[in-house]
Each structure stands twice: as C-alpha cells, then as structure tokens.
Amino acid sequence: MLKDSGVRITPQRHAILEYLVVSESHPTADEIYKALEHKFPNMSVATVYNNLRVFKKTGLVKELTYGDSSSRFDFSTKQHYHIICTNCGKIVDFHYPGLDEVEALAAQVTGFTVNSHRLEVYGLCPDCQNKKTDSIGKIKVTSD
Numbered sequence: 001m002l003k004d005s006g007v008r009i010t011p012q013r014h015a016i017l018e019y020l021v022v023s024e025s026h027p028t029a030d031e032i033y034k035a036l037e038h039k040f041p042n043m044s045v046a047t048v049y050n051n052l053r054v055f056k057k058t059g060l061v062k063e064l065t066y067g068d069s070s071s072r073f074d075f076s077t078k079q080h081y082h083i084i085c086t087n088c089g090k091i092v093d094f095h096y097p098g099l100d101e102v103e104a105l106a107a108q109v110t111g112f113t114v115n116s117h118r119l120e121v122y123g124l125c126p127d128c129q130n131k132k133t134d135s136i137g138k139i140k141v142t143s144d
Contacts (some may be wrong), residue, residue: 001058001059001060002058002060005020005057005058007054007058010042012036012040012043012047012051013051013054015033015036015039015040016036016048016052016054016055017051017060017075018050019032019035019036020032020055020061020074020075021075022025022075023075024092024093025090025091026064026072026073026074026082026091027072027073028070028071028072028073029048029049029052029070029071030045030046030070031074032048032052032073033045033048036048056073057071059076060075060076061073061074061075061076062074062076064082064091065122066084068097072091076095078095079092079095079097079100080094080095081093081094081095081096081099081118081119081120081121082094082119082120082121082130083120083121083122083123084120084122084123084129085122085123085124085125086122086123086124087124087125087128088125088127088128090125090127092125094121096119099117099119102117103117
C-alpha cells in the first residue's frame with residue numbers, strides 16, 4: 001500500500017509499521033518511540049508522529065482518540081471495534097459484522113450518505129476484575 005501511494009519505505013517506517021502490526025496494545029506515538037529508540041537512536045518522536053500521519057493518510061493506521069491526552073494508533077486491516085477498560089485504559093479489538101446493517105438503516109432513514117461508524121464498549125478488563133476481587137478479600141495489616 002505504501003509503494004502504491006508513492007511512499008518510500010525507510011527502515012524507520014518499516015520498524016514503526018512492524019511494531020504496530022505486532023502490538024495489540026494500541027500504542028501511543030511516545031510508546032512506539034520508546035520501544036524503538038534503542039534500534040534507531042537518531043529517530044525523534046516527531047519522526048514517529050510524521051510516519052504515523054503518513055500511515056493514517058494511506059489507510060494503514062487508524063488514530064484512536066478517547067478524550068484523554070494522547071492518541072493511540074491501531075493497525076487496521078479489517079473493520080473492527082474496541083472495548084476499553086475504564087480502570088487501566090487497556091483497549092482490545094473485537095469483531096461484529098452485524099453493525100454494517102446499522103449503516104444501511106441509518107442511510108435509509110436519514111437520507112445521509114454514510115461513510116463510516118465507530119463503536120466503543122466500556123467495562124473492566126479481566127486483570128482489573130481480578131485486582132478488584134483480590135483487594136476485597138485482603139485485609140491490610142499495619143505495624144505500629
């Protein structure tokens with residue numbers, strides 16, 4: 001896709017894209033930078049942001065904004081949705097093809113030309129549920 005868009009594939013671009021493909025954590029630009037700075041000591045955070053912007057423009061990456069201070073980035077090959085932990089912020093992908101019908105219905109009912117939709121589900125991830133359960137069962141002991 002990058003070559004088709006006329007984008008030159010540099011080692012930094014390749015590493016950033018590879019990190020996004022392998023990562024399931026929907027990292028921020030800073031997290032990507034910190035993970036790759038040992039391999040590319042001359043690479044700056046600005047380089048990461050600029051490359052993410054290129055990937056976003058070509059459709060390889062989606063920028064996820066959830067009202068917090070920094071965007072997260074998602075390598076997107078298929079339409080999918082996100083469930084977000086309200087405690088730790090973990091984001092997990094899930095697929096539900098039935099929502100394509102919602103777009104068609106929305107277009108039919110409103111007369112809009114629908115070009116996309118976004119679904120976010122919120123709750124506590126299994127790790128945070130376990131921590132909550134563990135903390136309920138423990139009694140804090142202090143020494144005086």
